[in-house]
Amino acid sequence: MDLALLRTFVTVHRAGSFTRAAALLGLSQPAVTGQIRTLETQLGRPLFLRLARGVRPTTTGEELAHKIAPHVDALLEITEAGIEEVEGTPNRTLHLAGPPEFTGLRALPALTPLIAQGLTVRAAHGTSDELFESLSAGHHDLAITTARPRGRLLTATPLCDEEHVLVAAPRWAARLGGPAVVRDKGVRALEHLPVVEVHETLPLVTRYWAAVFDTEPVASGSVVVPDLRAVLSCVAAGAGIGVLPRYLCADALDTGELVALLDPPVPPLRTYFLVVRTGTLAHPHLARAHEWLLRAAVSW
Incomplete structure (x- = not known):
């Protein structure tokens, strides 16, 4: 049986949709x-x-995935190693870019198992527009952005949603009268607070x-700092109120x-995208990192 078919099957099973699997594999959805x-x-049966x-595996599909996934992964690893040996390019470096806080606290820890297997990583950061430009120019392999790129040169896959929380130090919350006052008065309760x-x-x-x-x-802004971790420290120290990702x-x-300071019925969300140059997921080490991040993001 064709290894390419089995690899596609395993990828669809893990991704939960043909669209996400296509992005992982660097293929079109129809393919x-x-x-x-x-x-x-x-096989004569639906999978x-x-x-x-998205899609959900049938009983047959679930059984097949359980049986073959470890073997498919092992064969791909052997194939990848063989190609690198022939081409004389043993260095598998992933050039990853994204928001510094998200990259440092979520993406890089999620890639640790691959790093332990020999993947090397070089991380950078920038705005979404800067990352699109550098990714298009080949300076990065993967980018995590908060905007979806336009055109066909770059392919974006939704990674996860980030909930934003309006926060303050306890003494500021006490001076306001607590979340109940903010809920009742709305923005009027916050108008004169430092940000x-x-x-x-x-x-x-x-x-x-x-x-x-x-x-x-x-x-x-009463305090403007270029890093959300610094915003967290300043707000906790009592410098003012801030909006931070819940994670x-x-x-x-x-x-x-x-x-x-508030628990709105529908909290504000921001979507992160995992962006690649179209077709580059044909490189096995990039495809594995891409897939690993998508799998990790399910629990984010």
């Missing part, structure tokens, strides 16, 4: 669909149930105000170092 149909024809969003942000344009606060209060903030401030909320 992935065609390969799965060919495999189903050869996936087609759903409104800590990552840029003069207040990108996180502006997005939060628009989503929750349907207005724009009137305050300017970044969850520990501080649990310990009481920070207080969430």
Whole structure:
């Protein structure tokens, strides 16, 4: 049986959709669909149930994945090693770029098992537009961005959603009267408070105000620092209020170092995308890193 068909099957099983599998494999969605149909024809049984969003393996598909996935991974590893030996390029370096906090706290730890297997990583950061440009020019292999690129040169796969939280130190929360007052008074309760942000344009606060209060903030940044971890430290120290990703401030909320000033029914979300140059996932070490990040992001 064709190893390419089995690799496509395993990738679809792990990704949960033909679209995500196509991005992982550097193929078109019709090509992935065609390969799965060919495999189903050869086996004489359906392997996936087609759903409104994605696919779900049948009992046969689940059993097949359990049996063959470790062997497919091992064969691909052998094939990749053999190609590198022939071409004389043993160095498998992944050039990854993205927001420094997200890359450092989530993406790089998720890639640790691959690093232990010999993958080397070089990380950089920048805005989404800067990352699109450097990725297109070949300076990076994978980029994690908060915007979806346009055109066909780059391919983006949704990675995860990030919830934003309006936070302050306990003393600021006490002066406001607690979350109940913020909920009742809305933006009026926050108008004269100092704000800590990552840029003069207040990108996180502006997005939060628009989503929750349907207005724009009137305050300017009292403290502007170029790193969300610095925002966290400044807010916890009492420099002002801030908007932070929940993954970044969850520990501080649990310990009481920070207080969430509001719990909106629909919290503001920001989507991260995993972006590659179209077709580059044909390189096995890039495909593995891409797939590894997508699998890790399920629990993010």
